[in-house]
Amino acid sequence: MIEVIYYEEGVIDDPRTQLMLRRYPRATLIPCVHYKDVFNPSGQSFRLQKEKPALILAKQKGSLIHSVPSTYGIGGTRNFYFSHLLNCLYDCRYCFLQGMFPSAHYVLFVNFDDFKNEILRKTEESTDKPSWFFSGYDCDSLALEKITGFAGSFLPFFAKRPNARLELRTKSVNLKVLEESNPLPNVVTAFSFTPDELSSQLEHKVPSVSLRIRAMGKIARLGWPIGLRIDPLIDCRDFEGRYRELFKQLFSAIAPDSIHSVSLGTFRVPVSYFKKMENLYPEEPLFAGKFEKRGNSIGYRKEIEKERSDFCENELLNHIPREKLFQCKTTDEDSCA
Amino acid sequence: MNFVVALKAEAGPLIQRFKLSKQSSDPFPLFENDEHRLVLSGPGKELSAKAVKYLAERHPQPNQAWLNFGLAGHGTLEVGKAFLANRVLDDKERTFYPTQILRNNLRSTALMSHASPLSDYPEPIGYDMEASAFCANASRFSVRELIQVVKIVSDNPDHPVETFDRSSASTLIENSLSLILPFIAQLEQISQRVEPSTELIKLVESVLSLFPFSETQRHQVRKLLRHARTVGLSAKEAMDAANAGQSAKEALSCLQRKVDPHRELP
Numbered sequence: 001m002i003e004v005i006y007y008e009e010g011v012i013d014d015p016r017t018q019l020m021l022r023r024y025p026r027a028t029l030i031p032c033v034h035y036k037d038v039f040n041p042s043g044q045s046f047r048l049q050k051e052k053p054a055l056i057l058a059k060q061k062g063s064l065i066h067s068v069p070s071t072y073g074i075g076g077t078r079n080f081y082f083s084h085l086l087n088c089l090y091d092c093r094y095c096f097l098q099g100m101f102p103s104a105h106y107v108l109f110v111n112f113d114d115f116k117n118e119i120l121r122k123t124e125e126s127t128d129k130p131s132w133f134f135s136g137y138d139c140d141s142l143a144l145e146k147i148t149g150f151a152g153s154f155l156p157f158f159a160k161r162p163n164a165r166l167e168l169r170t171k172s173v174n175l176k177v178l179e180e181s182n183p184l185p186n187v188v189t190a191f192s193f194t195p196d197e198l199s200s201q202l203e204h205k206v207p208s209v210s211l212r213i214r215a216m217g218k219i220a221r222l223g224w225p226i227g228l229r230i231d232p233l234i235d236c237r238d239f240e241g242r243y244r245e246l247f248k249q250l251f252s253a254i255a256p257d258s259i260h261s262v263s264l265g266t267f268r269v270p271v272s273y274f275k276k277m278e279n280l281y282p283e284e285p286l287f288a289g290k291f292e293k294r295g296n297s298i299g300y301r302k303e304i305e306k307e308r309s310d311f312c313e314n315e316l317l318n319h320i321p322r323e324k325l326f327q328c329k330t331t332d333e334d335s336c337a
Numbered sequence: 338m339n340f341v342v343a344l345k346a347e348a349g350p351l352i353q354r355f356k357l358s359k360q361s362s363d364p365f366p367l368f369e370n371d372e373h374r375l376v377l378s379g380p381g382k383e384l385s386a387k388a389v390k391y392l393a394e395r396h397p398q399p400n401q402a403w404l405n406f407g408l409a410g411h412g413t414l415e416v417g418k419a420f421l422a423n424r425v426l427d428d429k430e431r432t433f434y435p436t437q438i439l440r441n442n443l444r445s446t447a448l449m450s451h452a453s454p455l456s457d458y459p460e461p462i463g464y465d466m467e468a469s470a471f472c473a474n475a476s477r478f479s480v481r482e483l484i485q486v487v488k489i490v491s492d493n494p495d496h497p498v499e500t501f502d503r504s505s506a507s508t509l510i511e512n513s514l515s516l517i518l519p520f521i522a523q524l525e526q527i528s529q530r531v532e533p534s535t536e537l538i539k540l541v542e543s544v545l546s547l548f549p550f551s552e553t554q555r556h557q558v559r560k561l562l563r564h565a566r567t568v569g570l571s572a573k574e575a576m577d578a579a580n581a582g583q584s585a586k587e588a589l590s591c592l593q594r595k596v597d598p599h600r601e602l603p
């Protein structure tokens with residue numbers, strides 16, 4: 001429930017802004033010149049704000065589509081991401097957004113058409129190779145769909161452009177927007193999972209693993225291509241037993257044909273983010289894990305990371321062919337959560 | 338919880354309600370009980386800024402709640418209405434946006450801080466003489482969510498400031514306390530969530546007093562003790578582990594050995 005809406009004075013007449021204001025007629029409306037005046041100041045408590053984030057309506061200016069680090073990707077060679085939304089409904093303790101952003105408020109960039117124009121431009125740069133667009137980099141793509149209307153607006157756009165591929169990355173079970181559309185072969189809905197025991201400890205406000213598997217199964221049966229994101233891998237007691245069980249649950253819920261791709265990602269965040277995350281939740285056991293600093297980032301000790309990653313890779317290959325498995329490798333400069 | 342209030346007449350009801358007793362008069366009158374401190378800043382931005390600094394230096398714990406409280410003019414709200422500032426404007430300072438995360442029944446409105454009292458009310462917002470300086474300075478000592486401004490309307494276009502009867506200040510405030518006190522209680526409650534743990538601070542101090550630790554080692558002690566706590570070791574277990582060493586270096590390895598087997602997430 002949104003109780004406070006900040007809006008850039010320049011977007012007040014935008015139809016999406018007006019829609020939002022009509023949807024929340026009781027919200028306190030607070031104008032600002034630039035969303036960064038509210039979002040960027042230092043000294044905000046991400047943790048306290050997370051209890052009741054406000055919505056900020058703004059226009060994203062400058063470059064709207066960015067290249068994805070070369071170590072990412074799910075088979076394509078032209079990979080981009082864009083952020084129509086900053087921040088997330090959920091509150092995963094490992095989420096790098098809490099280390100990256102000064103504020104937990106949701107920033108919705110209302111100029112969807114500008115994003116679409118740039119997607120179109122990027123897609124047209126190459127007619128032979130498809131261009132992939134990742135939408136869940138700075139948010140969960142679908143968790144706030146009721147507020148943002150993002151998928152509802154972008155699915156028809158991608159439906160007409162088969163050479164443009166979209167990844168919706170989510171932990172949501174509210175998939176009505178997909179259930180009500182015809183499945184699109186160029187839109188992959190990717191679900192991120194950790195085993196149940198970890199999810200209940202770390203993924204606050206996220207629907208349970210079983211509910212998500214059920215929701216995923218439903219849209220898979222409707223014909224939507226599914227991505228599985230085992231990301232980030234979290235070291236824990238009985239790691240092998242728990243991850244093996246998770247894979248069993250996942251692959252028994254969806255037919256092999258529905259699986260577009262599976263990716264594995266280790267837990268690695270820039271040092272400054274990690275410090276901030278730890279300061280926000282000094283009592284969180286996750287941050288007492290067996291980590292080490294490598295370059296500018298922090299991740300599990302190398303031998304643990306390799307062992308856990310190799311185990312999952314081998315297990316996954318019992319369920320899927322190698323060409324569907326991708327490693328989300330992180331460098332010192334980037335992260336993947 | 339820190340209150341910064343310009344005038345005694347505005348502060349009286351809070352002083353009474355929290356049974357605050359006067360602790361000093363110089364450089365600012367200061368009233369306290371165990372959990373609350375109220376400083377009388379006097380009118381104007383400069384004094385408000387100095388009063389914040391004075392209080393923060395006297396009580397340097399991080400992330401305390403700060404409230405600027407008092408009377409203000411307003412372009413549209415009626416006299417006696419209490420409001421919460423959602424934007425604090427100033428002709429020179431950057432606009433401050435006090436984070437609105439507390440449920441309350443106060444009106445929410447913008448507030449402009451001027452250098453001198455205004456005789457007109459050009460916008461449908463509040464007008465005072467302290468809030469912008471209060472916010473800019475309090476944000477050096479606490480997170481923004483804990484810095485709030487609550488004012489009660491003393492004058493408006495129908496009842497201009499020249500006609501305000503100063504003897505009615507206490508009554509105006511007294512009448513609004515039923516709305517303001519729950520807000521204060523919530524503010525205090527959320528501040529506890531981001532206050533550092535006193536138990537951990539004490540444990541760190543005890544362990545650091547065992548040996549002459551270098552600066553880097555002190556940092557490692559703090560980190561290990563924080564981890565010891567998060568993985569479920571008691572303060573006694575951590576203290577005993579550190580005590581088992583014969584030097585700073587050994588104490589650190591003993592602590593490390595104690596914590597390491599518990600680092601896997603359950």
Ligand code: SF4
Nearest residue numbers: 088090091092095139
């Ligand atoms: S990890 Fe994903 S689902 Fe969790 S809070 Fe971050 S963006 Fe949201």
